[in-house]
Amino acid sequence: MNILLIGNGGREHAMAWKISQSKKLTKLYIAPGNAGTSFVGENININPLDFVAVKNTVLEKNIQLVIVGPEEPLVKGIHDFFLNDHELKNIPIIGPRKIAAQLEGSKDFAKEFMQRHNIPTAKYFTVYKNNFNEGISFLETMNPPYVLKADGLAAGKGVLIINSLLEAKTSLKEMLDGQFGEASKKVVIEEFLKGIELSVFVLTDGNSYITLPEAKDYKRIGENDSGLNTGGMGAVSPVSFATKEFMSKIDINIIQPTINGLKKDNIPYKGFIFFGLINVEGEPFVIEYNVRMGDPETEAVIPRIKSDIVELFEAVANNKIHEKSIEISTEYCTTVMLVSKGYPETYEKGHEIRLNEKINDSLVFHAGTTLANGKIITSGGRVIAVSSLGKSKSEALAKSYANANNILFEGKNFRKDIGFDLL
Numbered sequence: 001m002n003i004l005l006i007g008n009g010g011r012e013h014a015m016a017w018k019i020s021q022s023k024k025l026t027k028l029y030i031a032p033g034n035a036g037t038s039f040v041g042e043n044i045n046i047n048p049l050d051f052v053a054v055k056n057t058v059l060e061k062n063i064q065l066v067i068v069g070p071e072e073p074l075v076k077g078i079h080d081f082f083l084n085d086h087e088l089k090n091i092p093i094i095g096p097r098k099i100a101a102q103l104e105g106s107k108d109f110a111k112e113f114m115q116r117h118n119i120p121t122a123k124y125f126t127v128y129k130n131n132f133n134e135g136i137s138f139l140e141t142m143n144p145p146y147v148l149k150a151d152g153l154a155a156g157k158g159v160l161i162i163n164s165l166l167e168a169k170t171s172l173k174e175m176l177d178g179q180f181g182e183a184s185k186k187v188v189i190e191e192f193l194k195g196i197e198l199s200v201f202v203l204t205d206g207n208s209y210i211t212l213p214e215a216k217d218y219k220r221i222g223e224n225d226s227g228l229n230t231g232g233m234g235a236v237s238p239v240s241f242a243t244k245e246f247m248s249k250i251d252i253n254i255i256q257p258t259i260n261g262l263k264k265d266n267i268p269y270k271g272f273i274f275f276g277l278i279n280v281e282g283e284p285f286v287i288e289y290n291v292r293m294g295d296p297e298t299e300a301v302i303p304r305i306k307s308d309i310v311e312l313f314e315a316v317a318n319n320k321i322h323e324k325s326i327e328i329s330t331e332y333c334t335t336v337m338l339v340s341k342g343y344p345e346t347y348e349k350g351h352e353i354r355l356n357e358k359i360n361d362s363l364v365f366h367a368g369t370t371l372a373n374g375k376i377i378t379s380g381g382r383v384i385a386v387s388s389l390g391k392s393k394s395e396a397l398a399k400s401y402a403n404a405n406n407i408l409f410e411g412k413n414f415r416k417d418i419g420f421d422l423l
């Protein structure tokens with residue numbers, strides 16, 4: 001079959017690489033893709049938020065399956081657009097409808113959902129302009145640090161963790177006054193949970209699900225988890241504290257109630273669910289839902305999946321995921337993200353990427369790259385994810401770091417301590 005994958009990051013290159021190995025594939029298109037995806041499929045230079053352009057591509061290229069990588073097209077209703085169009089309505093899309101995408105698109109929606117279905121999460125209160133005083137009273141009942149979250153999508157910047165009550169009150173007002181635009185017209189105040197984070201993923205048809213390998217993401221720019229938050233500077237899979245026992249708690253207390261909750265609420269769901277979890281003294285809590293795979297987690301998760309991923313997508317489309325299982329490698333996969341000078345603030349782009357020597361013991365997934373006159377040029381803050389498999393975490397990391405040094409571009413930066421906190 002012909003497949004269209006939407007997105008242009010490292011997540012999409014990893015996904016495209018995996019799809020390209022499927023025996024079910026005739027031709028893979030990526031919209032818009034990056035330099036890396038052009039080596040495993042054909043890039044189509046359209047904006048994924050231009051649903052009419054997506055439709056034209058689907059019809060022109062005779063696409064039989066669409067996979068949506070990032071959240072924004074989902075939150076903006078790409079799946080609903082397909083269902084409402086008589087020429088597209090029978091073409092399966094991996095990625096939920098708008099209503100379910102609210103699990104990521106609205107923190108308040110996600111919190112209400114978790115509360116309704118008894119899913120463990122931090123205590124919270126949602127504040128609007130007209131209940132501001134109640135919000136202040138709620139803050140006064142909490143202990144520091146104070147967690148304030150813009151309700152809507154804010155490009156990963158909408159969460160503030162503040163130590164002083166006075167500052168938290170000021171920030172609450174600033175957020176409601178539009179600090180993050182429309183996204184912070186509603187603010188969720190949350191209890192601070194102390195623990196170590198874990199990313200868990202399922203692929204579901206809305207009835208049943210399969211659990212993918214878990215991963216740990218390294219969000220801060222600096223070593224030892226210091227400095228500003230980024231999209232993610234690296235990832236490791238598997239995760240040492242995600243023992244059988246802990247994963248079973250996650251399954252019973254979090255994954256099953258989520259899938260059952262969607263069913264009870266009559267919310268159809270076909271696609272990935274990403275559970276952003278925190279381990280608080282051995283108990284898992286949900287920090288956030290995402291309605292897509294993580295980036296850079298995907299770059300560490302996908303190489304460990306042995307099954308044909310297109311067969312899994314087909315099973316999602318045909319409500320047959322209960323008949324499927326997933327074969328996972330016991331090897332470790334580690335991902336080190338190479339980023340541009342300045343990232344996550346204003347960063348440089350347009351530098352040529354070169355190799356010191358040919359790389360054959362790592363997977364090089366492009367994130368922010370583009371082709372210009374036959375050269376590969378940096379075009380994003382996160383540039384390249386270097387993923388490696390190994391029998392141990394340290395063997396995998398040694399390969400990722402050797403190749404991180406083999407890939408050259410001006411202003412390259414990367415964290416030297418990915419996996420530092422895991423056994």
Ligand code: AMP
Nearest residue numbers: 122147159190191192193194276287288
């Ligand atoms: P979110 O966008 O909801 O994932 O939040 C971004 C980051 O803020 C998370 O990855 C956590 O590191 C941190 N965070 C969010 N909510 C909480 C919380 N309730 N307690 C502690 N840390 C949090």
Ligand code: GLY
Nearest residue numbers: 217232294295296
């Ligand atoms: N790596 C975190 C995310 O994709 O949201």
